[in-house]
Amino acid sequence: MRLILLGPPGAGKGTQAQRLIQKYGVPQLSTGDMLREAVANQTEIGKRAQQVMDAGQLVSDEIVIGIVAERIEQADARRGFVLDGFPRTLAQAEALDRMLAERDLSLDAVIEFQVDEEKLVSRIEKRARETEEAGLPVRKDDTPDVFRRRLDEFRQLTAAVGPFYRKKGIARPIDGMAPIDTVTGEIDAILREKVSV
Structure with missing residues (x-):
């Protein structure tokens, strides 16, 4: 099972x-x-990535793909993997x-989380309020301003990834606003249909 979870931040992919x-x-x-592990x-x-990061630059797509390629060669990924937050x-x-084609592999499905951004x-x-009330530290990216910036970045950079996989016929939309167990059920149904796991 080789799977991508695609959707904006906060959609429930994690x-x-x-x-x-x-x-x-x-x-x-x-x-x-x-990246941190490499x-x-x-x-x-990993050494190449370190040099780039030490220079204060963003890691290139080439390096990120190299890290993914390195990681899927490891024993635990031979049966498959779930990519979350990549490709961006x-x-x-x-x-x-x-x-993947160079390794005679392909994706089984791309699960596309569809959400209402205002509700998100x-x-x-x-979530930030409940975390704070529980006396726990709130994630930096859970503040409304930072979260809205992350949504904007998703729209600008990542929104084009969905149509790419839809055109290939492997993207399957699900309602990311549904209750967690409902979303799990939808994903299970897609996997039963698409993947022999």
């Missing part, structure tokens, strides 16, 4: 990714985590396709 990895025993691949392990690509741009989606902002504000 929650659903956790359920998928528990149910199917495949890893969740987060580019941020993979740097810590001083892999060839059309260029990354195209590069991911080429990289309200959801994040509520």
Whole structure:
């Protein structure tokens, strides 16, 4: 099972990714985590990433794809993986396709979380309020201003990724505003239809 969870921040991708990895025993691949791991392990690509970051620059798509390629070669990813937060741009989606094709692999599905952005902002504000009331630190990206900036960035950069996968016939829309268990049920139904897991 090779799967992408695609949608704006706060849509519930992380929650659903956790359920998928528990149910199917495949890893969740987060580019941020993979990048930190590659740097810590001083892999060839990790060293290149470190140089770029030390220079205060953004890591290129080429390096990010190299890190994903390195990670899917590991034993725990051979049965499949869940990509969450990647690809973030059309260029990354195209590069991911080429990289998978070179390994005779393909994506089984792209789950596209569809949301009402205003309701999503309200959801994040509520989450921040409840976290604060519980005496816990609020995530920096859960403040309304930061969250709205992240939504804008998603619209500008990542919104083109959905149509790319829709054109290929592998994107499946789900209601990201539905209750968590309902969303899980929708994803399970798509996987039963699309994937032999």
